[in-house]
Amino acid sequence: MADLEIKDLHVRTEEREILRGVNLEINRGEIHALMGPNGSGKSTLANTLLGHPAYEVTEGSITFKGEDITAAEPHDRAQAGLFLAFQYPVAIPGVSVANFLRMAINAKRIGEGGEPIQVKEFRTQLQHAVELLDVDRAFTSRHLNDGFSGGEKKRAEILQMAMLTPDVAILDETDSGLDIDALRTVAEGVQRLHDEQGLGALIITHYQRILHYVKPQFVHILMDGRIVLEGGVELVERLEREGYDQIRQEYGEQGELAA
């Protein structure tokens, strides 16, 4: 059984059905890319995996490390080892990056029946993460995402990911709105967490450029709420050549992906 198993997932919001039977398996140490045009349901999938209350699962299941988490609370999923890097990270005024990280780490530790992290251990980890992501140490004493530039917000997401050491991370369009330097830092951060910690990642993106820095082993194309095409990194190149329209013509009307 895969670490993260998504089976026949149907999801709707108040207005309409968005995901119409998604199947996906992700293991630790694997890098997956999920690509698709705007409105295909990429962000819905990301938010649903973490249990956003606005998205209702009407059919199917999400299993993580053998546990059915389809109805689990978001914080339980996070403590179990799932992580979501947000497309639009939210400002939390009044709380520094470092304090927030300590709270999150302790929430997980205490949830597992352990002790809060020692100050020294925390500092060491933070220092390591700060170097990994090439951010200024002063960055961690600023209020989380409050007044951050787009690039700073995305770096803060990856910094949190590095500190929380999830098993599987979902990166929801982390590449959007980044200049090439920030993009490279973020992508290299993901790659190193993969290499050093065995992170499994689902990189959700509209574009191909982040995939020049992080090499996915598996590529999935999402259209109209279904995965219509799967393959290796060669799919990215094909997409670059042909664009989504060509793929839509071939698979868009076909419905469910043939297994």
Next chain:
Amino acid sequence: MSAGNGATPSPAGAGAPADVAAKPGRHREASLYHALHGAGAGDGRSLAELREAALAAYERLELPVWRRSGFWSTSLQSLDLDALQTSIDERAVPDVVTRTLPERPRAGRIVQSAGAVVHVELDEQLAERGVLLCSLEQAFAQHGELASKWYSKRLPLDRHKLEAANAALWTGGAFLYVPPGVVVEHPFEIVYAIDRPGIAQYGRTLALGDANSEFRVHEYDLAEDFDAVSPPARSAGDPEAPTQSLHAGAFELYLNDGARCRLAQYQDWGQGEVFDVSTRFVGVGRDAYCHWLPALLGGHLVRQHLELAVMEKGGDMAFRGVFCTQADEHLDVFAVDLHETGPSGGDVHWRGTATGESRASFEGLIQIDPGSQRTHTYLQIHTMMLSPKARIDAIPSVLVSADDVSASHGGTVGELDETAIFYMQSRGLDRAAAVRVIVEGFFEPLIAELQDEPLAELVRAQIAKKLAAAREDIEAYATSR
């Protein structure tokens, strides 16, 4: 001057005809929600004369009701005043005081329990330099001229029964005097504590900062969490034993030329049925400055008339406040930013939350008197409702009688941001923890302004405690939406 109507300020207190305050309806409301004006009751009268006049008013007046039509009413009708006593036989510092006050360097401390001052201490070096910290009773006995000169200088004594009760019946009290040019690093702590039901505490503080002095004052208002349903006396077999206590306070601080004071108040009357009806006046003299932050963090029914007045040219002030009501608490704050002359500066910024079925009302008034040219002031009030049955009303108003001024107000009424909660949950914080982070962040800009870490920690801890107590309530609210 004549009695007011809703549109113009009018004299309350000594100058007001006695029947105005007693009349129901429009007159009473108008006379209760406006700034104190003109001279206070003091006005050359001796303490004995003032007590006598106040006693007559006390006997004449009914328990007050404050009403803002369509918004709120604050009624003291449920207070059984006859069941309460002003105990002057206290000897010990109540546990709640030792438990609550942070261990930290201080300039001095005075503690009143019920009706008696039970502890006074003052740094020796400060005493040598002429600083005075003692009970107000002692101040009248030993420094009569100084105390009489300022006592009730701006406070009236007959706007309502409890104000009159304080002026007539106060015992103990606190007196602080900081001589010219004396700069004090650590705070003077003034503590009023109630350790049981059945107490009527008439607290009275007079504080004076002489020219170019610089100091901090921290007032603590504390009560034990006595059980209002079955207090010890009832459990012990007295079914008629009182369940309530009252603090009716009067506080005056006057800052002479160039004096600077950071005044903070930490109020937590606990879970018992404690009523607090207090009037506080801070007068800022020429080129003087006051930063004032009341943290109103607990009490069954609390009514505060808070007035920060720039009395002389060049005076400046920052008027901050936080409140956090829970369960069935009722809070009514009337905060006035008064400019009696110009140029002067003002900056009012309050933040509050409400959970449970609690009720918080805040009326903020900017009043700029005639001739107060070149006054610049701003009032903002931000509130956050954390439960469906809680209610906060915030009314800012501006009364300007000068033309070369800037005065404006703003504010927000917020609810919890679900996106922010989900964001934090996705990092492993449960909903309650996420809510706490948001609320703490909401208060933090003001708490940080205390510039005093021990007190800031205390305020943060009390807010966290109140949120933890309301945890289920907050969760039910969020999931219902």
